[in-house]
Amino acid sequence: MANIRTVSKLAGVSVATVSRTFSTPDSVSENTRKKVEKAAEKAGYRPNLMARNFRAKRSFAIMVLVPNIANPFFSRIISGIESEAQSRGYSILLGNTNGQAEREADYANMVHTFQADGVIQLSASDPFSDLPLGKRPALVNICECYDNPLSPQIQLDNSGAAAAIIDHLLELGHRRIGIIKGPADSPLTRDRLEGCAAALKQTGLEMSAAAIAQGDFSTRSGFEAVDTLLSLRKRPTAIFCFNDEMAIGAIRRIRDLGYSVPGDFSVAGFDDIAVSSFSVPTLTTIHQPAATFGRRAVEVLCQMIDAPETVTHSQEILPYKLITRGSTAPPS
Amino acid sequence: MANIRTVSKLAGVSVATVSRTFSTPDSVSENTRKKVEKAAEKAGYRPNLMARNFRAKRSFAIMVLVPNIANPFFSRIISGIESEAQSRGYSILLGNTNGQAEREADYANMVHTFQADGVIQLSASDPFSDLPLGKRPALVNICECYDNPLSPQIQLDNSGAAAAIIDHLLELGHRRIGIIKGPADSPLTRDRLEGCAAALKQTGLEMSAAAIAQGDFSTRSGFEAVDTLLSLRKRPTAIFCFNDEMAIGAIRRIRDLGYSVPGDFSVAGFDDIAVSSFSVPTLTTIHQPAATFGRRAVEVLCQMIDAPETVTHSQEILPYKLITRGSTAPPS
DNA sequence: ACCCTATATGTAACCGTTTACATTCTTGGG
DNA sequence: CCCAAGAATGTAAACGGTTACATATAGGGT
Incomplete structure (x- = not known):
């Protein structure tokens, strides 16, 4: 050669x-x-760019840690990451973690072995928690963030967004609202529940007015959680699912049981994935600026890489938007 | 350091x-x-793995060229690629091409600059078409393949699968079948049309019995193509969409126009993406072994990388499966 | 005691760039 | 015509590993 x-x-x-x-x-x-x-x-x-990068001690690669690429919300974020990275001369390394800490650690370590210049993480855990602040590699945490930020974070106002959904359902006249939440230990779940509680309280309702079922963000878990909610003595008339996929699962189950949406039950989701504007019925949800999340993450990460001292361990909040569609209506 | x-x-x-x-x-x-x-x-x-890889003249990275990561079918394939690559010690570089030849070429060139050891391509075009056979980098083409293979290919029997869908519709009693196809220049489109024609012929019908509308694999294009099909004098009673997303778009539009699926129109898709088993109605479709595509691609690619001489420019066909669900029924 | 072999370790060249520093070449002003 | 300064180019030492080859050491057989 x-x-x-x-x-x-x-x-x-x-x-x-x-x-x-x-x-x-x-x-x-x-x-x-x-x-x-x-x-x-x-x-x-x-x-030979490997030689060049080796010499420069820079890989010009960004490691993207994602729990599950097949999740349409994540893949939209990745689109945003990819396009911004490409235009800045970075390539992106994909790490599917399935939520396994070990895989996550393996991938994150690639930044120590000089295979990546930084990490964008789409889930709430800190692969560098054992490192002192000065030794931490460039990392940006987006969408789902842990509590005490040692790295910049970009998030949605999850609490506010959840409240917006609840407000919407309350306005329609619903008084018994079911919730299909995400994993209990997820900050996402916690923040959204908080928002739900706040919104209910403002209307003089207690959180206990809401029946909460466990989900895990998979469509199937939404499907299954419906059984829990509908077996309650006081059935909810509306169900707020913490993501669109669970909502789609829930709607499927409700129909299988012979009920209609939104006739018998209103259903709302979260994320506004592509299919939600075409599903039957179309889905009331919270729109998240997924591509913006990705692009912004790359911007901040590049700044960390190029000028670490200028980066404040910032907490950024991106705007949500309530999208009301066909899956929610006044209770019958 | x-x-x-x-x-x-x-x-x-x-x-x-x-x-x-x-x-x-x-x-x-x-x-x-x-x-x-x-x-x-x-x-x-x-x-320092950059140094090690540089010395070894191997990056242990695989470039994955995908037209659109946000496409759920592609992201499932990528899951498969990622998991197999990871277990073989390869990292994966993601290249979203949006079908742009320029981007594709840029990414594919990373193999020339030693940033990747090989390429897995999910669309039908040959970024190395100008290189003589001996000089071609390791490349495996999956799912959608060009005609004259200079590299190994892994595909579905698209023609057979399309025929299976048509057969299914014919068996249900449909005689006027509408088709929403993919981009005209795509081998996928060509092969599936061929399968449709063959299946129709076997029942003594001409291809002209099928009304063909243009789509581009996006949900929206399925939505819009319905108008074309329903404005025909001889309306089809069933619509075969060349992917599930278009089918979902089509169903949405059909409902918006006040008709029901499968009551007024049957709709079938292709791919069996995750949402298809939960959508309303659930979608009759062709299941593709997406993860297997990905895993197998990595296997073959690694073989090309490690022992190029042992690789025959093979053409592999993976099995499809007809999945009949709620979106198809006898015509009314 | 000697030789042979196997095992463990050391020395130094090499991979393909970049870049500090040295050198040479130009050019224009005095 | 000379000289200084600036521009263009060259030389060689890095960068951080791997590995061919050389060397040292230990152990076993005769």
Whole structure:
């Protein structure tokens, strides 16, 4: 394989000149540049970026830790990450963690072995929790964040958004609201529950007015949680699912049981994934600016990488939007 | 940052011994190994994999070219790729191409600059078409493949699968079948149309018995194509969409127009994405072994990387499965 | 005691770049 | 015509590993 020395010989110049021709063309005379380019062309020379990056101690790669790529909300975020990274000359390394701490640690460690310059994490856990503040690699945590931020975070106002959903259901006249929440230990779950409680309280209702069933953000868990809610003595008339996929599962189950949405039960989701505007019925939900999450994460991460001292361990909140569609209606 | 020389000094051994301790521990005595490990621990040493890979002229990374990560079918394939790659010690680089040839070329070139050892491509175009056979980098093309394979391909029997759908509709009694196809230049579209024609012919029907509308695999395009089909003088009683997302769009539109599925129109899809078993109605479709596609692609690619001479430019066909669900029924 | 072999370790070159520093070439002002 | 300054180019030392080859050591057989 042609290397920089091959080309330098072929062009009759030094390796330094060849290097400059490619990295800082302006520092080389018109004439030599052409000579070198011709020689490179002839030799089929492509600079070895592994060597270059090795020398520069930079991989120009970003590790993206995601619990599950198949989740449509995550894949939209990744789209945003990818496009911003690409335009900044970074490539993205994908790490599907399935929520396993071990996998997460393995992937996060790639930043220690110089295979990535930084990490974007889409779930709430800190792979570098054992490292002192000064030694922490560049990491940005988005969407689902742990409590005490040692790294920048970009989140939604989950509490506010959940409250907006509850408010919407209350306004429609619902008084018994069921909730299908996410994993109990997730900050997402906690924040959204908090928002629900606040919204209920404002209307003079206690949180206990809400029946809460356990889900895990999978469609199937939404499907199954419906049985729990409908077996209650005081059945809810509306169900707020903590993501759209569970909502879709819930709607499926409600129909299977012979009821209609929103006729017998209103259902609301969270995320506004693509399918939610086409499903039957279309889904009332919270729109999250997924691509923006991704792009912004890359911006902040690049800043951390390039100028770590300028980064405050900031907490950023992106706006949500309540989208009311066909799956919610006044109780019958 | 601690390097191998720091550790060698600390442990009082040569760099070679340190290197061996990490890459071939068996070739080092128990005693030295412990010494070195202690020293490494103390120095906080992590081997620089960029340096190692550079030396080995291998990046242990696989470039995955995908038209659109947000497509749930693709993201399932990527899950499969990721898990197989991870277990083989490869990391995966994600390249979202949006079908743009330029982006695709940029990403594919990363294999020339030693940033990736090979490419898995999920769409039908050959980024290395200008290279002679011996010079072609390791590339595996899956799901959607061009015609004359210069690289191994893993596909579905698209024609057979499409025929299976048509057969199913015919069996139900449908005689006027509408089709919402994919991009005209896609081999996928061509193969599936071929299968449709064959199936129709076998029942003594001409392809012209099928009304064909143009789609582009997006949900919206399915939504819009319905208008074309329903404005025909001889309306179809069943619609076969070339992917599930278009089917979901189509169902939405059909309902918006005041009709029901499958009461007024049967609808079938292709891919069996996750939501299809929960949608309303549940979707009759072709199940593709998405994760297997991904895993198998990695297997073949690794073989190409490790032992290029053993790889025949093979054409592999993975099995499909017709899944009949609620969206198809006899015509009324 | 000697030799042979196997095992463990060390030495130093090498991978393909970049870049600090040295050198040479140009050019314009005095 | 000379010199200083600036521009262009060259030289060689890194970067952090791996590994071919050389060397040292230990143990066993005769």
